[in-house]
Each structure stands twice: as structure tokens, then as C-alpha cells.
Amino acid sequence: MMKKICVVGLGYIGLPTSVMFANNGFHVHGVDVNESVIDQLSRGEVHIIEPGLKELLNSAIEKNTFTVSNTPVEADIYIIAVPSPINEDKSANMRYVEEATKSIVPYVKQGNLVILESTVPPRTVEDILIPILEQSGLAIGDELYISHSPERVIPGKVFTELVENDRIVGGINSVSSDMTVELYKTFVKGQIHVTDATTAELVKVIENTYRDINIAFANELAKISDQIGVNVWEAINFANFHPRVNIHLPGPGVGGHCIAVDPWFLVEKQPDLANIIHLARNTNDSMPSYTAGRVKEILGQNELGKVAVLGLAFKANIDDMRESPSMEVVKHLREEDIDFVAYDPHASRIEFEEQVASFDEAVNGADLLLILTDHQVFKELDLKSVRKQVKSPVVFDTKNCISRYQWEENGFKVYKLGDSKNI
Ligand code: SAJ
Numbered sequence: 001m002m003k004k005i006c007v008v009g010l011g012y013i014g015l016p017t018s019v020m021f022a023n024n025g026f027h028v029h030g031v032d033v034n035e036s037v038i039d040q041l042s043r044g045e046v047h048i049i050e051p052g053l054k055e056l057l058n059s060a061i062e063k064n065t066f067t068v069s070n071t072p073v074e075a076d077i078y079i080i081a082v083p084s085p086i087n088e089d090k091s092a093n094m095r096y097v098e099e100a101t102k103s104i105v106p107y108v109k110q111g112n113l114v115i116l117e118s119t120v121p122p123r124t125v126e127d128i129l130i131p132i133l134e135q136s137g138l139a140i141g142d143e144l145y146i147s148h149s150p151e152r153v154i155p156g157k158v159f160t161e162l163v164e165n166d167r168i169v170g171g172i173n174s175v176s177s178d179m180t181v182e183l184y185k186t187f188v189k190g191q192i193h194v195t196d197a198t199t200a201e202l203v204k205v206i207e208n209t210y211r212d213i214n215i216a217f218a219n220e221l222a223k224i225s226d227q228i229g230v231n232v233w234e235a236i237n238f239a240n241f242h243p244r245v246n247i248h249l250p251g252p253g254v255g256g257h258c259i260a261v262d263p264w265f266l267v268e269k270q271p272d273l274a275n276i277i278h279l280a281r282n283t284n285d286s287m288p289s290y291t292a293g294r295v296k297e298i299l300g301q302n303e304l305g306k307v308a309v310l311g312l313a314f315k316a317n318i319d320d321m322r323e324s325p326s327m328e329v330v331k332h333l334r335e336e337d338i339d340f341v342a343y344d345p346h347a348s349r350i351e352f353e354e355q356v357a358s359f360d361e362a363v364n365g366a367d368l369l370l371i372l373t374d375h376q377v378f379k380e381l382d383l384k385s386v387r388k389q390v391k392s393p394v395v396f397d398t399k400n401c402i403s404r405y406q407w408e409e410n411g412f413k414v415y416k417l418g419d420s421k422n423i
Contacts, residue, residue, distance in 0.1 A: 002027050002065075006075035006107070008100040010037055010068070012048050013117055013151045014081030016158045019053065022060035024065040024187045029075065030068040031103070041068045049319065052159045073103045077183060080104075081117040081151075085257060090264045094128055101132045110135045110143045113179045119150050119204050119258065121265035125197035127173065145176035148180050148197045149184065150204035152295035155318055166190040170200025201255050209277055214248040215259070216280035222250035222418030227293075232418030233400040250418050252372050252398040253287040253325025255314025260284070260323055288325050291398055291417065292332030295370060298415055304367035304392055305339055311399075312344035312355070312371025319346035326372040330354070341366075345377050360389065369393040374401035 001024050007018045010032040022028040032038055040047050044058045060066035071079070082096040097118055108114065114133060116125055125148050130140055138144040148170045153161040153417055167188050171177030177194045184192055196201070218236065225232035236247045254260045263281050267274045295307060314324035321327060321344070330352070333340050342355045343362035356362050363369060363386055379401055387393055387410050395407055398417040407414050415423060 003077065004029065004075040005077045005079060006031065006104065007079045007081060008032075008072060008103060008233055009082035009096070009118070010041065011081065011083065012050070012077070012155060012158070013153070015041075015046070015057075015228075016050060016153070016162060016356075016362050017055060017079060017081060017117065017151075017166050019066060020159070020162055020187055021054040022063070022066040023056055026099050026186075027065050028060070028067075029073045030066065031070065031072050032068070034366075035070065041289045050155065050158050056159070072107050074107050074109065076112060078104050078108065078112065078114045079117055079367075080114070083257070084120050084384070086261050086264050090266050092265050094120070094124065095399040097124065098128060098132065101129050104254060105133065105136045108138060108144055110138060111221065112138075113145045113176065115180055115183075116146075116148045117151055119262055120201055121269055122149075122198050122205065124148075124201060125170075130172070141173045145171070145173075145179055146197070147171040147176045147180040148200045149180055150200065152204075152207065155320070163189050164188055164209070164252060167192045168195065168200050169193070170195050170197040170203075205262045205265050208259050209266060209280075211248070212254060212259050212263045212284060213280040215251070215254055215277060216245075216283040218248045218250045219283055221247070223290065225418045226420050229420050231416070231421040233416065234419075234421070236418050244286040245406060248390075249337070249400070250398075251287065251325070252291040252329055252337075252417070254284040255324040255326075256320070257323050288328030289332050291325075291329050291372070292336060292338075294415075294417065295333065295338065295368070295396060296336055298336065298394065298396055299368060302367075302392065302394055302413070304394060306366050306391070307333065307338055307340035307368045307370050308366035308390075309333070309340055309342035309354075310344075310359075310362065310369060310371045310378055311375055311411050312342060313346055313373050313375070316374045316401075317346065317376055319344075319348055321347065321351065324373075329370075329372055338372075344373065345375055363389045365389075365391045367394065369395040371395065371397045371399060371401060374399035378402065383412070384405060387411050 003051045005028045007014050008031045008312050018030045023040045046054045080100045085093045087093050099276045152165045169180045182190050222232045239245050247363045263277050267278045312326045341362050393412040396415040402416045
């Protein structure tokens with residue numbers, strides 16, 4: 001008898017996870033509160049750009065192993081994969097996790113397993129999920145099993161990483177862990193590491209916190225290098241030849257709803273102890289205004305006017321502008337009354353007044369090209385034609401993604417974030 005899984009939350013984790021199980025011998029019922037998501041999925045359309053997703057979705061629909069609606073159904077296993085954002089004041093917003101957990105209480109039965117996949121503050125399973133699921137009347141740990149198993153995938157490589165990456169499983173007891181390992185073993189080829197729920201919650205958060213702190217270190221090095229005649233990119237590159245050094249890369253800020261979010265969970269939990277973690281967050285969040293300040297200096301030094309902002313997405317070659325440092329930089333340029341237009345080749349729609357729909361419209365008559373996202377297309381520009389389009393040939397590359405030599409060969413003055421050696 002085909003086991004049934006109910007996945008609550010069909011975002012960039014829940015939907016790929018659903019279609020992965022639906023193509024690996026399970027019947028999956030997907031639940032989302034967003035009616036347009038339900039409508040699109042019912043028509044075999046996807047609201048997330050991810051290689052392989054549409055094909056896997058349609059093969060599951062054809063096999064009739066994937067259904068969607070806005071309410072849960074009775075199932076053997078429930079997976080909660082809803083957003084776990086932070087509020088304006090950086091506190092954890094667990095509303096979606098709470099609502100999703102409450103929504104399955106009327107359906108859970110003896111012997112069911114509930115898995116929380118969302119990235120959450122440590123102790124969420126113990127302090128939020130268990131009290132809610134107890135309302136089902138089932139004995140938690142004996143009649144209803146619970147675990148946490150977070151994701152590590154990155155957009156663009158989700159289906160490879162879902163299978164290849166090691167996975168961590170944290171059950172409230174060993175039966176819960178064993179059932180969860182059994183489930184993921186159906187497609188996970190990476191090693192599955194088992195621990196308790198709270199440790200698993202902490203592991204996921206510290207993976208991203210580790211990255212945030214290391215990016216903050218790189219950003220601080222960029223600021224120092226801007227003052228002492230060093231090119232930070234050259235220095236980091238050479239330092240990383242040390243067999244045990246892996247310094248990350250500077251940039252105009254840290255975006256996305258993971259690295260810029262998860263460390264705040266620890267700051268909120270233990271504000272007096274999470275000092276380096278808090279300072280790293282503030283350092284990374286200072287980069288958009290630092291970048292805007294450098295733009296202002298460059299404009300002043302060269303008596304320049306219009307800026308063409310190139311790159312709005314929070315990372316290369318995707319269209320996600322939510323939580324993007326570029327949007328923060330744009331806000332600072334506006335506050336400084338700097339004349340600018342903005343363009344992103346992956347943007348699916350115009351989201352603000354100064355945004356333009358084409359590269360040509362952005363660079364025509366520009367005095368300064370400001371590269372904020374290292375999209376591949378910015379590395380392959382026809383520099384001879386760009387040189388003719390701009391009013392002044394000056395570029396400020398905050399991601400070290402263009403060749404100084406090539407651009408200087410084409411008559412451009414090249415600035416780079418953290419490089420006061422080559423100006
Ligand atoms: N960034 C830097 N310097 C760097 C690396 C990244 O400034 O050296 C910036 C990027 O430009 C971007 C932000 O940080 O704005 C986040 O970039 P990312 O490459 O970390 O991308 P995410 O957030 O999509 O993926 C991370 C990954 N976590 C780790 O690498 C530890 C991914 O494995 C997680 O699954 C994901 O967060 C998540 O969902 O938690």
C-alpha cells in the first residue's frame with residue numbers, strides 16, 4: 001500500500017521535496033495557503049524557477065501521485081516546510097510554523113510521523129510543536145512521532161543536493177528518528193546523521209551562522225583594505241592558499257532569507273552570549289550603506305552624475321530580489337539624492353520607479369556603472385559597444401566579477417570594493 005505524505009508549505013523547499021517523494025513511491029498531498037500556487041500547480045505550472053522541477057511535477061501528476069489543495073488530508077507522514085522569517089525587530093516569526101502545525105492536528109492519527117523541515121530557532125519542536133500536537137489527544141513519542149530534518153539545498157541545484165547532500169535528522173526519541181531516517185533513505189544518497197530535535201535545529205542554524213560570520217570577516221577586511229592601499233581580493237586569494245584557511249568573499253551585503261536571517265535566531269535566544277554572531281550581522285548589514293558611501297566618493301572624485309545600478313537579485317544568476325542588499329543600496333542612493341537607474345537581467349517585473357527593463361536603457365548616458373550582483377551576463381559584455389553607450393567610462397565592481405584588464409583596455413576607469421591598491 002503506497003504510503004501517503006502530506007507536505008504543508010509548497011515553497012522552494014516544500015515543493016521540490018514533494019515532487020521528489022511523489023516520484024519515489026509515495027502519494028504526496030501538497031498544502032499551501034496561497035490559492036494562486038494551488039491553482040498553478042493543479043495546472044502543472046510551477047511558481048519557482050528550478051531546473052527539473054516542472055518535469056518532476058508533471059510526471060507525478062501523470063502518475064497521480066501528487067495532489068494539491070489548501071487543506072491537509074489524513075496521511076502517514078506530515079512534513080512542515082513553511083517560512084520561518086524574522087520580524088522588523090529581528091525576533092523570530094513562528095506564526096507560519098504554528099499555523100501549519102495547528103492545521104494538521106485534526107488529521108493526525110496513531111502511528112503518524114510529523115517532520116519539521118523549516119529552519120527554526122533551537123527548541124521550536126520542544127516548545128512549539130509538541131504543545132500544539134498534544135491537542136490531538138495522542139501520546140507524543142508513543143502514538144505520534146516528531147522530528148526535525150532541515151534542508152541544505154541551494155537554488156539552482158536543489159534536486160542534486162536533495163539527493164547528494166548529507167542530511168541531519170533529530171527525533172524527539174529514537175523511534176521518531178528511525179522512522180525519519182527510513183523515509184529519507186528512499187532518495188538520500190548522502191550520509192544521514194541522527195541526533196535529538198534541538199541539536200538538529202541548532203546544527204542547521206549554525207551552518208548558516210558560520211557562513212554569515214565568515215562573510216562579515218571578509219567585509220571587514222574589505223573596509224580595512226580600502227584604507228591601506230591593498231586589494232582585498234588579491235589578499236584573500238593568497239591567504240586561501242594556506243591549507244587550512246578559507247576566507248569568504250566581500251560584497252555589498254548579505255541577502256536571501258537564510259544567511260541574513262538564521263543568525264538572528266541565536267541572538268534572540270541568547271543576546272548576552274551571541275556577541276560575535278550579532279556583530280557579524282551588523283557588519284554585513286552595514287555593507288549597503290558602505291557601498292553607497294563609496295559610490296558617492298567616486299562620483300565626487302570624478303564629477304560624475306548618473307549611476308547605472310547593474311544587479312538587483314541577492315545572488316548571481318537568479319531572479320530573487322527579496323532581502324537583496326542591492327535594494328538596500330538603491331534605498332541609500334535615493335536618500336543621497338544620487339541620480340540613478342537600475343537593471344537586472346533576471347528580474348521578471350519592474351518593481352520600483354528607477355528600474356528599467358533593458359541593459360541599453362540602463363547604461364545609455366551613464367556616468368558610473370555600479371555592479372552589485374555577479375550575474376554571468378555582466379562578465380560577457382561587449383565592452384566596445386558599452387564604451388560608446390556610457391557618458392563617462394567608469395565602473396565600480398562590488399563583487400570582483402569583471403576583469404580589470406579587459407575593462408581598462410576598453411578605456412574604463414575601474415574601481416573595486418576593498419581595492420585601494422589599483423586606483
Ligand atoms: N555572500 C557573500 N560572500 C560570500 C558568500 C555569499 O557576500 O563569500 C552573499 C551572497 O552574495 C548572498 C548571501 O551571501 O547575498 C547568501 O548567499 P549564499 O551563497 O549563502 O546563498 P543561500 O542563502 O541561497 O544558501 C545558503 C547555503 N548555506 C550555506 O552555504 C551554509 C545553503 O546551503 C542553505 O541551504 C541555504 O542558505 C538555506 O536555505 O539555509
